[in-house]
Amino acid sequence: MRRVMIWLGGGVLALLLLMLSGLLLADHLTPRATGAPSTALPLLPAQTAIDRELAPYLATHPGETAATLLPDGLDAFAARAASARLAGRSLDLQYYMWHDDLVGHLLAREVYAAAERGVRVRLLLDDINTKGLDPALLALDAHPNIEVRLYNPFRNRSGVWRLLEMVQRFFSVNHRMHNKAWIVDGRVALVGGRNIGDEYFDAGSSVNFRDLDMLLLGPAVADASAIFDDFWNSSAAVPIEALNPQTPENLHKLVAALAHESADATAQVYLERVAASPSAQRLSNHELSPHWSANIVVASDPPLKTKSADRGDWLQPRLAAHLDGVHSEVLLISPYFVPGRQGTATLLGLVRSGTRVGVITNSLATNDVPAVHSGYERYRPRLLAGGVSLYELRRNGPVATHGLFGSSGASLHTKAFVIDGTRGFVGSFNLDPRSANLNTEMGVLFDDPGLARDLRREYLRLAAPALSYQLRRGADGSTQWLDRTTQPPQVLGHEPDAGWWLRAITRVMSWLPIESQL
Structure with missing residues (x-):
């Protein structure tokens, strides 16, 4: 019994020392951001199909943003897929989770197709949920028009070493990027609660989420683009190629696998449901009835939230301020x-x-x-x-x-x-x-x-x-x-x-x- 207690005590002490080393050496243990800075591409009046369609539409409401709520999962999928197909300049995608499932694959295929047309793609994912996804993400990153960065990533990409790193860096790894944004040509943005995965888009077999996005067209999209740039260029965003060796040949395998899956029966059942949805049809046909307002802003926490002593630029106090005063x-x-x-x-x-x-x-x-x-x-x-x-x-x-x-x-x-x-x-x-x-x-x-x-x-x-x-x-x-x-x-x-x-x-x-x- 005494020996067992000694072993347990030694284990607890080792665990505490490991965590203490992570606390003291956090800045040295965290992977360095080595990516070249980049920003949202400038808007042009008629460069892309979206420019040509939206410019005259937005001109009828100068200074105002068009906004529509998307509570339906099929609509939310249709909005992402349709906007990616129309993209002619850029896709800036920022997500907490991108699942390795049907919807994740279908939207990854749309992203790849856009890159093949010359669209610049920047994909920023939180790293806490990317375990096992490195081969697919590296394959996408191998495309000359796609760059993938990971937020607050692990140095160790798998196995027991990743687990030990999680323990050692607990205090820094505990801070995650929960943002969700899909930004197309700097003209269209989808911001809300949905990650990318089956259960967020009514494709789950056991559980589906009741969720909500907002589709934005117009000036407020610039807010989302500026937020994306701040995160993309922050020291927390590390290119995936700096964390794992590139394997360019895997891009062809990934593209073939995505094409095969999109043609199988399961994918066709889902895509037929999307196509048959009356609201998704109105969305795809641009038959929207949005609300126009000059009082719409996209807001976010700073990328290095926990390193900011001043909470004035955090989202929480900004939201809490809305509860002050007298309300009905x-x-x-x-x-x-x-x-x-x-x-x-x-x-x-x-x-x-x-x-x-x-x-x-x-x-x-x-x-x-x-x-x-x-x-x-x-x-x-x-x-x-x-x-x-x-x-x-x-x-x-x-x-x-x-x-x-x-x-x-x-x-x-x-x-x-x-x-x-x-x-x-x-x-x-x-x-x-x-x-x-x-x-x-x-x-x-x-x-x-x-x-x-x-x-x-x-x-x-x-x-x-x-x-x-x-x-x-x-x-x-x-x-x-x-x-x-x-x-x-x-x-x-x-x-x-x-x-x-x-x-x-x-x-x-x-x-x-x-x-x-x-």
Whole structure:
């Protein structure tokens, strides 16, 4: 027993020394940015098909941006694929995740096709989720018109050494780029909550995310381009070729594999669904009815967020400022909702001042990160007692999401808020400590009644009985869930659709001091 204790003590000491070395030597352990600086290409009135189509369209609303919400996954895919096919100058793509799956491959094929036409492609990905993707990313990077950079990357690309590096560099590796932007020719931008992967575009076989993007045409796209340039040229963005040897011959293999997959039955089923979607058809035919506004901006955290002592240029205080003052209604949508003491106090203060406050988040059954739910559930009783309206998404309701081959479960991924029916936000920012303090985030801020009306309509759709449980406080102070699809509503006394083991594990995690990491 004594020997076991000595070994355990030695292991803990080695782990602490490894982490301490990473803390002291972080700047020396982090891979260096060696890429040449570059910026968004200048806009020209008639250089590309997008220029020629949008220039006269935008001239009818000088100084204003055209904006459309995209809550439907098929629409969101169609917007990306169609804009990539029209691209004639540049594609600047910035994502937290790009999955090695059907949608990831279909959109990678569109990116490659654009590069083949001479379009300059800059692809910036966060490195935390690229394990195993180096061959495909290096193959794309081998194309003369494509450059791939990774944000805050690992020196060690695989195996046990990558795991050891994660432990050693825990304090620096913990800071990730959560931004999501698809920018075409500097004229079109898609900004919101979607990563690139099946579940974000209604192609998942088991679970699909209810998510939201905003399609932007016009001046606000310049904001997104400037943000992309800041990240691309920051010391956190490292060319993938500096991390792994180039293998140019693999580009031909990758292109052949992408072409083969796009022609197989699974891909054709999905592409036929996209083509048959009435809203996706309107999008592809440019039959949009956007909202025009001069009060639309794209905002982001700085690339080196945690190295900035001044939080004035962070996104969180900018979003929090919108909650100051007197309001009639504040509606929030956040898949990972951990308001903390300060956020809880702010929401309860709004209710006391007469504001209607509503929040939609994931139920335990639909949350893909149970640890986050453990952080949320400790604030839930106080929020309900203070008059905040809480709704939690149903995993399998009467209105199901649709995957490739039929119905699938749902999970919430939309991050948005709307205030007083006039102002709002759509982006990547979750109402949790990680978005506030650790990850970089971005999104669209607007002050426009039309956009606010559409976003409020999306909130009400998600909060409806078919999609969400409504929560209330029982007479004994317990939390109760109302299944409003029946009359009278069925009252549930524990987390719906979640087994006892998941509920127990989540409760135990709620006792741990991990909130700052959620």
